[in-house]
Amino acid sequence: MSNETPVWLVTGCSSGLGRAIAEHALERGDRVAVTARDRTAVTDLVAGHGDRALALRLDVTDPASVASAVRACEETFGRVDVLVDNAGYGYLAAVEEGEDAAVRALFETNVHGVVTVLRAVLPGMRARRSGRIVNVSSFGGLAAFAATGYYHATKFALEGLSESLAAEVAPLGIAVTIVEPGALRTRWAGASMRQSPTRLDDYEQTAGKRRDATLAVSGRQPGDPARAAEAIAAVVDLDKPPLRLLLGSDALAGARASLDRRRREIDRNEALTRSADLEET
Numbered sequence: 001m002s003n004e005t006p007v008w009l010v011t012g013c014s015s016g017l018g019r020a021i022a023e024h025a026l027e028r029g030d031r032v033a034v035t036a037r038d039r040t041a042v043t044d045l046v047a048g049h050g051d052r053a054l055a056l057r058l059d060v061t062d063p064a065s066v067a068s069a070v071r072a073c074e075e076t077f078g079r080v081d082v083l084v085d086n087a088g089y090g091y092l093a094a095v096e097e098g099e100d101a102a103v104r105a106l107f108e109t110n111v112h113g114v115v116t117v118l119r120a121v122l123p124g125m126r127a128r129r130s131g132r133i134v135n136v137s138s139f140g141g142l143a144a145f146a147a148t149g150y151y152h153a154t155k156f157a158l159e160g161l162s163e164s165l166a167a168e169v170a171p172l173g174i175a176v177t178i179v180e181p182g183a184l185r186t187r188w189a190g191a192s193m194r195q196s197p198t199r200l201d202d203y204e205q206t207a208g209k210r211r212d213a214t215l216a217v218s219g220r221q222p223g224d225p226a227r228a229a230e231a232i233a234a235v236v237d238l239d240k241p242p243l244r245l246l247l248g249s250d251a252l253a254g255a256r257a258s259l260d261r262r263r264r265e266i267d268r269n270e271a272l273t274r275s276a277d278l279e280e281t
Contacts, residue, residue, distance in 0.1 A: 006236075007077040009033040009070065011058055011117060012087030014041035016186030017136065020225035021084055024233055026053055033073035033080075060087045060113025061105075070120040079128060082236050083121045085114045086136040088154070090188055092214060093196035094207035095149045102194065103150050110154035111161070118165070122174075129173040132236045135162045136179045139251040143258035147207040147214065166243055175241045177232075182251030183221035184228055190218035223248040 008025045012018035014036040022034045022042070026049050034042045035058035046053035054076050058069035073080055088110040091102060114135060125131030140148060141155030159178060166176035186192075193215065199208055228247045235241045246252050266273070 005029065005031055005052075006081040007031045007033070007073070007079055008082040008084065009035065009073050009080045009121065010084040010086060011035050011060055011113075013045065014038065016188065016192070017181065017184060017225045017228060018084070018086040019045065020229040021086065021232060024226065024229040025082075028233065031077050033069065033077070035069055058087075058117075060117055061108045063116050066116050066120050070117075074124060079124055080121050081130070082132045082134065083117065083125075084134045084136065084232070085117055086134075087113060088136065089192050089194060090148065090151045090214075091194050091196075092147050092207075092211045093150065093198070094147060094200065094203040097196045097198040097200055097203065097207070098150055099196050099198070102196065106150055106194075107154055107157075110151075111157045114158060115161070122169070125169075125174050126172050131169075131174040132241065133162075133165070133169075133174065133176045134179055134232060134236065135176065136181070137162070139180050139182050139246065139248075139254050141178070141180055142255050145210060146203075147210040163243065176243065177235055177241045178244045179232060180244060180246045180251055180255070181228055182223050182246070182248030182254065183217060184223035184225050184248070185219065185221040186225055187218075189214050189221070193218075222250055 008022070008030055010018055010022045010025070010032065013022045013034045022032050022045055025032045026045070029052070031052045033054045033056055034045050035056045036042045037057065037059045039055050039057040042055045046055045054073065056069040056072055057065055059065045070080065089106070091106045093099070118133070135158055137158050138155045140152050141159045144152040162176055162178045169176065195211065231245065231247060235245055246255055
């Protein structure tokens with residue numbers, strides 16, 4: 001990025017990681033468009049930061065509000081240097097228990113909402129041949145468990161989308177980083193969590209148990225959102241940011257275990273895998 005004071009646009013700043021990211025960027029002297037579906041939820045964040053902070057309404061499921069927020073940021077600060085796609089939430093249900101409307105709403109926020117914001121910000125970044133995009137995924141974008149299948153599906157989708165985007169925009173001077181937090185002490189497993197009212201007896205020992213365990217961990221997660229925000233800012237400052245950044249020791253251990261399992265399974269089935277090749281004549 002240039003030597004000018006960076007301009008951030010962060011989605012989902014009313015609480016949790018998004019709020020911590022906005023706070024840290026402001027504390028270090030950057031300019032920040034602090035956004036939330038309810039603008040009044042972030043007015044306290046911008047207080048005391050003068051013309052370096054801008055509170056905006058942005059609902060990622062509402063293209064008009066996205067366009068308005070990006071336009072306001074660019075008119076006020078001149079550009080967007082760092083986009084943080086953070087807005088999102090979780091949903092608990094065995095796959096069979098999922099409700100159509102709730103699942104579609106989840107994808108609208110966690111996947112389509114990211115795309116809407118990207119499409120609004122990318123033209124300016126392309127024109128300047130500069131920018132940083134941080135897409136907040138999850139350790140759950142690398143490995144999946146019972147009861148959170150639909151949430152994992154949104155994060156797996158975001159991982160693939162982000163990896164393709166990174167290949168497309170790298171020659172244009174834009175870097176993409178996929179952030180994969182473990183369990184941060186936010187409202188994700190508490191007030192922000194949604195779940196299906198349906199609980200089928202056949203899934204109580206799998207999805208049911210994990211539903212209860214997920215909710216029970218709220219307030220006791222090992223990850224610190226403030227320190228996660230510092231790590232994200234450190235990556236944004238790099239000349240060559242990594243494509244992926246795991247956050248938290250639990251995410252690190254889980255990712256390594258998942259990769260090891262995949263490698264063992266791939267190796268175990270190597271002969272069967274190779275049997276699909278055309279026979280040489």
